[in-house]
Amino acid sequence: MNVESDSLILLREQDNVAVARHALAAGVEVKLGAATLCTRAPIPSGHKVAVRRIEEGAAVLKYGQVIGAATGDIEVGEHVHTQNVGMSTADREPASGSAFEATVVSGSPATFQGYVRASGDVGTRNFIGVIASVNCSATVCRHIAEAFRGNALEAFPSVDGVVAITHGSGCGMAGSGEGIELLRRTLRGYANNPNFAGVLLIGLGCEVNQIAPLVETLAAREDGLIAALTIQEEGGTRETIQKGIEIVGNMLVAADRAVRSTVSAAHLKVGLQCGGSDGYSGISANPALGYAVDLLVRNGGTAILSETPEIYGAEHLLTSRAASPAVTDKLLGKLRWWEAYTLAHHGDMNNNPSPGNKAGGITTILEKSLGAVAKGGSTGLMEVYDYAESVTQHGLVFMDTPGYDPVSATGQVAGGANLICFTTGRGSVYGCKPTPSLKLATNTRMFEQMSMDMDFNCGAIVDGTLDIAQAGAQIFQLMLDTASGRKTCSEQHGMGDSEFVPWQLGAVM
Known part of the structure; x- marks a missing residue:
């Protein structure tokens, strides 16, 4: 029997699962480092396979983090997914700000061509x-x-x-x-x-x-x-x-008298979204976008991370980078509100991964959140905002929103976002007026299948033709070009007229 190489992605040495680069049939021998394992079941593209035996109740590790607990013994080569993994209640709270580092902003920031308004704010569209x-x-x-x-x-x-x-x-x-x-x-x-x-x-x-x-x-x-x-x-x-x-x-x-002029990238406020996520989202598009966000922040700009239910289980990665204890308290307070809100409506936070997410390889909200947080890069978390609140702080900030993309992006645009970067593995076609929406594909198959809707192929990271830094640098340049007037795919198709969806709270009477 032939032994396949480069068919699995092991993200961290301590992980006990790896991700399939492509679909694997049952009984296939796959090389992983110096070891070889045999698949015990079909492993769909983007799904997880056990690379070590995981005993019942033990933590399932991906990204070097806990994404769930085994609901039964899982043998090497088994498909690891909803049939054998449940939620974990592991403590995930490090000291507030323990990883915070102040960002040094470039003295010669990148620029784009924008519309300077009477308020001093800058538009990317007119x-x-x-x-x-x-x-x-x-x-x-x-x-x-x-x-x-x-x-x-x-x-x-x-x-x-x-x-x-x-x-x-x-x-x-x-x-x-x-x-x-x-x-x-x-x-x-x-x-x-x-x-x-x-x-x-x-x-x-x-x-x-x-x-x-x-x-x-x-x-x-x-x-x-x-x-x-x-x-x-x-x-x-x-x-x-x-x-x-x-x-x-x-x-x-x-x-029509408005003209574009050269302005600093400090005037960019970028809403970060992910929708139709899959098993590659946290491997390709989200970390590549995170790299681009780090470049944006170092050039004085602002990135708005949102979708509070989709950071659940990964909040420790943000609170450790909080600029102050007050920022940590705000973020954890939002999460406690969501726990109570979902409980009051007879739900739970692990209801969040959609059928499409699960078909794409995401098993629990913990796994989804760990991938989603990667969009925020590595710089300090500077502030936490209420839904649709005006964003004035530069750097990486967080806005409390639902995970439903149109509602979340509506809050970001209301907060001042003049550009949106939207990662997708299943193929979201979200457009947005008046704010252009860049779609970043997590995998090459979907990018090629929906090429008229996708603006950038982060699947090249999975394919091995780009690394995260290269893709991130290209995404940052794409941000600047789009802010300067380059049309996104959704704009070329005239999409984005029906995506204003405010968050509705309170009684309808």
Whole structure:
């Protein structure tokens, strides 16, 4: 029988599982270092195989970390997955800040070509936003935006488009408290995002989420680049649409005068996302993105790590890098809230890996989280923010969001993200307006199968043609190029109009 080489990836010497580079049939002899093992069952691509005997109750180790506990004896060569691995309750809390190191920012930072706004913030895109205060005005917003499709913007080459920001809330809720404040903060953050040159806010008139108080809290813009309408005051839907088209038409003239200029990478705020994760996510795309994040931070920029349920089990890797005990306390407080929240809804944190995650080789939330945290690189964790809170701290920060990608990314954009980097192993096609979304594939097979949707192939790391540092450097350059106007795949396809999904909390009444 032929013995296969280079078919398994052992991430750390202490690990008792390795990851299959490609699908392996049962009975295949595979060389791993000086040893040879024989597969006892089929091992799908990206899945784990035992490289040492693991006794019942013993820890299963990947990345040099505990990803679960064996629910029965696991022999060398067995497929290691949900059928023989459960959750572990091992203590994972090192001393706060024990690995923190202050980042030295480059004296000659990298640059990109961006739109400098009156606020001093910098946009990577130049959109007009038509923002609904309530679901009742959503259709009117969409009709206004649709009037500027096709050839309607030919006379305004510097404008990227007109986008409707609509949602399913804004009324049928309490006029005070957590739910309405979260919605208002999210809408305010979108309206203030520097990727919008101008914004038109539209309400019905009688909703709980009134337009006037929202407009009063927005950052100042140049004359004519902020406006508001209510359908009831304008005389109905047709009248509001007609007036809205007129207002946006005038905004386009002003927005088209914006020009890109050379600015420091310190003005980049990058939202970090992973969706449709697989067994390669923590091996290729996430650590490569983490390397790029380290370069971004060393150039003065900001990276926003999120998806709180998907750091569960890996929080110790962040708290050890916390800039202060207060940052650690904030992060652990968010995790305790999520534990109570899921329990109140009769769930548990290990419910998080989706069927697609499991099919791709991820067994527990611990394994998923350890891979996900790699997106944050290795620099200090400087601050923890509430959902959709304005991000002002430079460096690596954390924002409390659900793990559901559209909701999480919505919070990041509301926080000021002017670029998103999104790693995916199963093939997420997430686009986002007004913030461009770069899709980073974890494996070559999926990258080739969905080549029109993927912006970068981190599968080359698994294939052995790129290392993490090389891929990370290329991703950082791709960030700068995209921030300067290079279109992402989702932008080329016109994707991203329906991805505004605010986090809804509180009673619907």
